[in-house]
Amino acid sequence: MSQSSDWLLEAKQSIEADIRGMMRLQRPPSDEQILSTLNAMAEMFQVEVPEAIGLELYMAALRTLPHPAFVRARDVLVLQHKWPRLPYPADFIEHGDEMKERLRAKERKLRYQRNTIIRALKILRSRTF
Amino acid sequence: MAINAIEWAFEQNISIPSAKLVLLSLADHANATGYCWPSVARLVKRTGLSRATIFRSIETLTGLGLVSQAYEQGKVNRYNLMLPVSSCNQSHSDTSITVIPPPSHDETTPVSPCDQTRLMVIPEPSVTVKEPSMKRARAISADWCASDTLLAWAKERAPNVDTTIESEKFVNYYQSKGESRKDWDASWRNWIIRATRDYTSGGSRFPTRSDERRTRNSERIDAAMARRDSGSVQGHDNVTRLRDVPVLRLVVGSQAID
Numbered sequence: 001m002s003q004s005s006d007w008l009l010e011a012k013q014s015i016e017a018d019i020r021g022m023m024r025l026q027r028p029p030s031d032e033q034i035l036s037t038l039n040a041m042a043e044m045f046q047v048e049v050p051e052a053i054g055l056e057l058y059m060a061a062l063r064t065l066p067h068p069a070f071v072r073a074r075d076v077l078v079l080q081h082k083w084p085r086l087p088y089p090a091d092f093i094e095h096g097d098e099m100k101e102r103l104r105a106k107e108r109k110l111r112y113q114r115n116t117i118i119r120a121l122k123i124l125r126s127r128t129f
Numbered sequence: 130m131a132i133n134a135i136e137w138a139f140e141q142n143i144s145i146p147s148a149k150l151v152l153l154s155l156a157d158h159a160n161a162t163g164y165c166w167p168s169v170a171r172l173v174k175r176t177g178l179s180r181a182t183i184f185r186s187i188e189t190l191t192g193l194g195l196v197s198q199a200y201e202q203g204k205v206n207r208y209n210l211m212l213p214v215s216s217c218n219q220s221h222s223d224t225s226i227t228v229i230p231p232p233s234h235d236e237t238t239p240v241s242p243c244d245q246t247r248l249m250v251i252p253e254p255s256v257t258v259k260e261p262s263m264k265r266a267r268a269i270s271a272d273w274c275a276s277d278t279l280l281a282w283a284k285e286r287a288p289n290v291d292t293t294i295e296s297e298k299f300v301n302y303y304q305s306k307g308e309s310r311k312d313w314d315a316s317w318r319n320w321i322i323r324a325t326r327d328y329t330s331g332g333s334r335f336p337t338r339s340d341e342r343r344t345r346n347s348e349r350i351d352a353a354m355a356r357r358d359s360g361s362v363q364g365h366d367n368v369t370r371l372r373d374v375p376v377l378r379l380v381v382g383s384q385a386i387d
Binding site: 031035038042043046047048051055 | 345350357
């Protein structure tokens, strides 16, 4: 019985580490990353970046994406953006949304697994005492 | 009309017939001292030549030293036939006239000998005699090079400019364009002055649209970074959320977008 409990505890710790990793992955890109990306894209498409509050909104909208999703959207847009303007936040979100959902789904799955293990541990403890 | 001037004009050895015709026409208008002021229109009418040919002929005559031209802004052109001194003295012997001033109201009216005799001695006109002014524009020659005077000027005025390369560029440019200039030295000096500006502005004469856009982008991004550093945009863990942007807070209310 104790062996099962130990195994479950190890699994729970491993899953919690994965959850923390997933949460780290879902951090938004930093301001520097967003600005450097926008600057590079503006240079690439020969356009201007928005000014003042426009740029703030741009950055705030892009911060809704996790960093990997932002990177994925940036790569796709560099390859596929066809218009002589800076890609809109919606363009980024469109291309990064799938990655964002995948990360969230992975995190949900890990949390479900952790909750299952916690329930199993509770059951084991209740039977022991 | 001075007979001696016409005789003198006939005696001149001029290879260009049109120039000789113009000289004869001028001599026909000249007074005893060789001064005349016919308008170009009148010369055209009298000779049957075109205006351009008249100008060219006068330039030729000026170049040959047969005619000198005086020009003053707003006044008629005055020509002085270079009559020999003896013929002038001969004509002066019977009259006391030295110079007849040009008419101010009707430049085409020929001065009759009667008028000449009625006019008294007039002081030397204050008209400034222009150096051979009808300089023609010419294309640059392939072997044109800056003179020592020009190079010395460039060394003083634009020490940073590579005059060898700029001279080569100058000749190539005007050969390719096929443009003509009256004074290539002056054009070269202008070229060097412009080159000075190019050298000082880092190679580009004017900022391009790309340069301006790049500068604007950099300024905007720097401003955004400065705003972030100064904390005007609130955030947690280096993260500003949509609801933290004032405008969006108005739009979305208290709803958590992210």
